[in-house]
Amino acid sequence: MKAYTISLFLFSTSVLGCSEYLDIRPDQSLAVPSTLNDLDAIMSNETRINSLFPMAGDMAADYYYLADNDWRSLNEQTRDNYLFGQTLPVREGYWNASYVKVLDCNVVLEEVGQVALGTLTELDRVRIRGEALFVRAFAFYNLLVNYTQPYDAGSAGSTPGIPLRVTADINAPSTRESLQRSYDQLIQDLQFALEILPDRPSVKTKPGKAAAAALLSRVFLTTGDYDQALTYAEMALSLNDVLINYNTLDTVAAGQFKTLNDEVIYHAVADAANSSLGNAIARVDTVLYASYHNNDLRKKIFFKTNARGVTGFYGDYAGNMVRPVFAGIAIDELYLTRAECYARLGRIMEAQADLDLLLFTRYRTGTYNATGIPNDELLNSVLSERKKELAFRLGIRWADLKRFSKDTTHVKILNRVIDGKEYQLPETDAAFAFLIPFDVINLGGIEQNGR
Template identity: 40%
Template sequence: MLGSKKINIVSSLLLVTLAAIMGGCSKYLDAAPNKSYVIPSTLKDFQALLDNYNILNNVDMSVGEISADNYYLNYADWAALSDEGQRRMYTWEKDYFFQFNAGDWRRPYAAVYYANTVLDNIDNVDRNAANAMQWDNVLGQALFVRAKTYCQLTAAFTKAYNPVTAPTDMGIPLRTNSDFNIVAVRSSLAETYNTIIADLKTSAALLPVTPVHVMRPCKTAAYALLARTYLNIGNYDSSLRYADLCLQLKSNLLDFNTLTASATYPIPQFNAEVIYESFMPTPAPLNNSRAKIDSALYQSFASNDLRKTVFFKDNGNGSVGFKGSYEGGTAPFSGIAVDEVLLIRAESSARKNDKTNALNDLNTLLIKRYKTGLFAPVTAIDANDALDKILVERRKELLMRGLRWPDLKRLNFEGRNITIKRVLNQVTYTLPPNDLRYALPIPEDVIKLSNIQQNPR
């Protein structure tokens, strides 16, 4: 998306990105960027940085989805993985998941560096009546990008949020400016979430309701990400509020009856439900030629539930693969869409003892997923029963979107007692509730170079 004049900006930034994400190690600073590179200094320059799809939109983290229980690998496919770290990740080993300069750590902090470059320099551009909307939009986008990236890092590399211990639990390194000489330290989990929420609230006040394209952030996306964030920390008043604010602005749902379920990839990219577009580059374990959907999960879809054919392909050997990405292809969608926000509002209502509105939202979604005329509205005896049913549908609807891993952490923290397991060559591997391994290990080379503290194993 960058114009040719902006390639020098990107190249210059990438030269220093490693130093920025490794913790300010001076040995990376010996070779300064070429002085001929353009320094971003205009709103057009800043927008060009924020429009870099390959840095900000198509590099979402896959480590949580690889670790989650939505799929399984047979032994032959697992053994054939060329990346030893991915094999270890699949069986929840304690360490050595990542090769040197690992993408699932490096890429997020590269996105943060882009955002911080804008945030550090935008005040050098005078905000005036002529450029105020553009100025605010650029600032809001940068704040959203940083918050969204911190959300993903937190979901992978920290434990479940406990309001009592969050002030002392380890969060992530928060890079709040682009000065790569500042040594990285791990903030507390409370500080991490406070930073995410503050960035998102400010961005929501600055961004337009409707973006030029869903590849750019907007007010609706900021509200949606606030709803997701508050859900993850158990603040249901706020998750309900921001989900509602989002849905007041955008509530489009795809009618799965209008899709060609037999198509290779039935759901189009940039469809009407998408609020913010981003995806995970398909890692080898999640390739739909290898990843088999958990059989009990697949069987939980009713025969008249169109997701059973829209989401899945028959592998011809008794297993099924996933084909329901909102990317219209193999890459798993990990952005934000209306269905997720509707389920957040439904869950939040149920947790607030509002059975009626919880079920209204759930049924609003499901009627668009079942064959026309064959959907029987979900009922519940009370709000707790409604919550149980919403959580079942949340797992089914938001399959392979990078949301299951943080869901497992938060649901086990509240006592859902979910143990997940893998079986390889007749050996069973288990991950019990609230295990330390739910906070994935930070890459060992990052620990060595930055001296930040590793997650307890």
């Protein structure tokens, strides 16, 4: 039985294997998992497993803007992140917290086959393995979204990916695998998890088959494999397809979505510290706001205007009244993914049906007119609704912008204006990969992202 130090000082060593940390005496109360109960406790630690997800891409995304004074009130890293992170790395905690999740999962995966049952069962052993594979894959995916270039099948084998930590040995060297190898690893993890996870978990902070299938659908959408994205979206929706009828919500009061609401498949929240997305300062993009029809209940439920005159976002699916923090997976995303795949694959009637099904629950009763959209406009309509429905849904928009950059029909030029000066995201693949923390580069010797 190995002894593991699973404590917060290992944020960096979990990635770098720096010897200077190895002489620190471990916390003995956390050191030796000996039963399935211990491993289950690791996977049930919501502070480490279900929170502190990256949100750098969302702070650079296009669904909001900041006034000059509000931008100046932020710290230097957050100001630079808002301007597309071209000079400084984003907060180091994004990288570190992700690899702590990976470390925890690696400990579980190395021990789950041999520890005593404790008070649990062999079915729990299988479940815990599946949870660890899912969580590791979700961490890898979020790192790929934030720290790598857009996926291109022709060059992914030679494009830098992320360090794939698949061992709990902190002395194992870390190198950046290729982008293709990185995606292959997390897809392999998720496909294995899909086989062994329960159809529905006991709580939504745990993954089940629907969550694994939904995440696979998101991953394949990111890589442009629409057949596979469709397959897994259909699988996830066959397990859970409930949509909230927004007509049952209060359009006047703020914060209408409860934590673990009916549409949530897997609950996760972002690291919102020092965020530029607080609804006191983050002003919804005026073009986005104007794109909602007046009978579209999302316009009233998602957005409110505060005493400062800021029209901000109040539709967080984790129920946060101060800023968006929900970084998990929900059913509405799956309908939009399936509709997009249908549209791209020429299955027009099915794409229209999915779009109608979603919008009937979003518009005021009796006002949505499902007259049909011309075939050549349907994909654009689906993508427009994707942006409107998933605005401020963390972990999604930046991945979409990256994949659209490879599609000349839907590429979006990002720009900001601060103090009268315009800043634009360079039209290069490298610009979409945020800088890796300098300490990680200096101590670990891995390759930095270019500029």
